[in-house]
Amino acid sequence: MRLPAPRETVPLLLVAAIAAILPVFGSDYYLGVGFALFGWIALVQSWTIVSGLAGYISLGHVVFAGIGGYVLVLTWGAVPVWAGAVLGALAAGLFALLVGLPVLRVRGPYFVILTFGLAEFAKYVVINIENALGKFGRLILGGPQVETLYWAMAAAALAGTLAVIATRRVRLGAGLAAVREDELAAETIGVPTVRFKLFAFALSALLPGFVGALFVLRTGYFEPAQAFDPVISFTIVTMAIIGGSEDARGPVLGALFLVVLSELLWASFPQVYMIILGALLIGFVLFAPNGVAGLLDRLRSTGGARAAT
Amino acid sequence: MLTVDRIGKSFGGVRALHDISFTVPEGSIYGIMGANGAGKTTLFATIAGNLAPSAGEVRLRDLRLTGLPPHRIAGAGVARTFQIVRPFRGLSVRENVATGLRFGARNRAGAAALDAAGILGLTGLAPVADRPAGALTLAQQKRLEVARALATGPQLLLLDEVMAGLTPAEVQQMIAMVRSIRSDMGVTVMIIEHVMGALMALSDHVVVLDHGETIAAGPPEDVADDPAVQTAYLGRRR
Numbered sequence: 001m002r003l004p005a006p007r008e009t010v011p012l013l014l015v016a017a018i019a020a021i022l023p024v025f026g027s028d029y030y031l032g033v034g035f036a037l038f039g040w041i042a043l044v045q046s047w048t049i050v051s052g053l054a055g056y057i058s059l060g061h062v063v064f065a066g067i068g069g070y071v072l073v074l075t076w077g078a079v080p081v082w083a084g085a086v087l088g089a090l091a092a093g094l095f096a097l098l099v100g101l102p103v104l105r106v107r108g109p110y111f112v113i114l115t116f117g118l119a120e121f122a123k124y125v126v127i128n129i130e131n132a133l134g135k136f137g138r139l140i141l142g143g144p145q146v147e148t149l150y151w152a153m154a155a156a157a158l159a160g161t162l163a164v165i166a167t168r169r170v171r172l173g174a175g176l177a178a179v180r181e182d183e184l185a186a187e188t189i190g191v192p193t194v195r196f197k198l199f200a201f202a203l204s205a206l207l208p209g210f211v212g213a214l215f216v217l218r219t220g221y222f223e224p225a226q227a228f229d230p231v232i233s234f235t236i237v238t239m240a241i242i243g244g245s246e247d248a249r250g251p252v253l254g255a256l257f258l259v260v261l262s263e264l265l266w267a268s269f270p271q272v273y274m275i276i277l278g279a280l281l282i283g284f285v286l287f288a289p290n291g292v293a294g295l296l297d298r299l300r301s302t303g304g305a306r307a308a309t
Numbered sequence: 310m311l312t313v314d315r316i317g318k319s320f321g322g323v324r325a326l327h328d329i330s331f332t333v334p335e336g337s338i339y340g341i342m343g344a345n346g347a348g349k350t351t352l353f354a355t356i357a358g359n360l361a362p363s364a365g366e367v368r369l370r371d372l373r374l375t376g377l378p379p380h381r382i383a384g385a386g387v388a389r390t391f392q393i394v395r396p397f398r399g400l401s402v403r404e405n406v407a408t409g410l411r412f413g414a415r416n417r418a419g420a421a422a423l424d425a426a427g428i429l430g431l432t433g434l435a436p437v438a439d440r441p442a443g444a445l446t447l448a449q450q451k452r453l454e455v456a457r458a459l460a461t462g463p464q465l466l467l468l469d470e471v472m473a474g475l476t477p478a479e480v481q482q483m484i485a486m487v488r489s490i491r492s493d494m495g496v497t498v499m500i501i502e503h504v505m506g507a508l509m510a511l512s513d514h515v516v517v518l519d520h521g522e523t524i525a526a527g528p529p530e531d532v533a534d535d536p537a538v539q540t541a542y543l544g545r546r547r
Binding site for chain 1: 357358359378379380383384388389391395396397398399400404407408409411412413414457458460461
């Protein structure tokens with residue numbers, strides 16, 4: 001067994017440390033912030049499997065969270081709460097398997113647009129189903145306590161981080177990297193590209209389904225336009241760009257950076273939050289394409305070069 | 310070992326290959342000659358599964374390759390290089406080779422005994438092993454094509470113009486490397502080359518394609534004297 005590298009231990013320890021520290025403050029505010037942070041970490045880590053490792057940039061990842069949330073409310077009362085959340089995850093994974101075969105045939109900008117369109121399509125399907133049923137938002141009463149949800153989401157963040165670390169280590173990760181670099185060459189040296197892409201897509205959908213179910217439990221109601229809000233997809237991509245998506249560090253750093261920034265700015269300068277966010281995004285795309293994680297690597301290598309001389 | 314059986318390939322109205330048949334004996338170096346556009350690379354693509362032929366089939370011993378996806382053909386022990394190099398640019402040279410080792414042939418033959426270090430040594434890439442593949446010179450990227458293909462543990466290696474653009478000294482190195490791949494590892498080699506001298510020196514058998522058809526086949530010295538080949542290459546004598 002290979003020894004864990006810092007790029008593997010750092011994100012795991014960071015998530016575990018934050019999870020352990022936040023409850024110490026003993027306020028629901030910190031639990032709420034932590035819940036959101038872990039939700040984003042789980043979402044961005046999942047996204048990284050198909051979009052970072054395999055290079056298929058999904059701009060519709062909210063669809064899996066939406067499906068998870070929808071399955072939770074549909075099964076509400078019929079099955080135990082956690083069974084509903086797990087069913088939501090499985091439904092999201094199944095959906096990815098079903099749509100993956102046609103969707104993963106296109107790449108580059110076409111895949112980006114297609115995933116975005118697919119998520120919007122799913123949103124309107126659910127809106128119309130709900131309208132036809134005469135439901136205008138569904139209330140969930142008597143869900144788990146904030147603290148319970150907090151720990152469930154922390155577990156999801158850890159699971160997502162572990163999933164990225166594990167995928168990078170095994171044959172699947174090597175195959176996905178080859179797909180990202182040159183899909184034709186990957187296939188020609190023996191990578192079963194179709195199967196690997198489909199598996200990665202389904203894997204990247206499971207946790208978002210669970211996260212979406214927890215989001216619904218936290219807010220206490222389900223409303224399709226909110227559960228399938230494309231801004232969630234955009235935020236995932238933004239966090240991945242800011243943090244980096246080469247390994248498991250980026251999603252943790254990106255989510256942490258954006259959640260802390262938004263908490264600070266919303267409190268003091270709500271008017272300029274979006275402006276600052278936009279400027280940051282442009283800055284990262286131009287000057288740090290591998291995000292904060294890439295910046296850290298660069299700092300370390302120049303530091304190492306200086307130490308060597 | 311490899312049987313190409315009445316292969317044809319058309320792109321719309323353009324006939325790239327027509328009724329090509331030959332058999333590559335086990336352990337040989339089999340040369341494919343022909344002018345630009347003669348169909349040589351198309352032939353390799355139909356063998357490796359990157360293109361589906363319009364007619365005919367390709368067999369490796371008793372296994373029908375035609376119709377299998379490329380990764381299954383690689384699994385059966387056929388590896389190819391790309392004339393226009395396709396390295397995994399963002400990965401290091403070592404990772405490129407390691408990916409080949411991790412996938413490739415199911416029953417690893419030939420280069421099976423070699424690990425990444427062995428392949429990097431054989432192909433002269435050890436000094437640049439930790440560089441990103443995209444940062445290599447063209448000559449190095451051509452060698453990386455061979456290294457990655459070898460890493461898949463093939464029984465049959467298809468080399469597509471691995472000497473084009475190399476200096477005479479580099480061509481000599483490449484010739485020595487191809488010979489060693491055949492004799493030391495027992496890999497059967499099919500080779501497309503524009504460098505005529507190199508091809509003649511290396512090959513046991515040569516097939517000459519012209520406009521998608523076979524115009525000559527046989528030992529290199531016979532093929533070189535063939536009037537049809539001289540016409541195709543040098544133009545008609547008036």
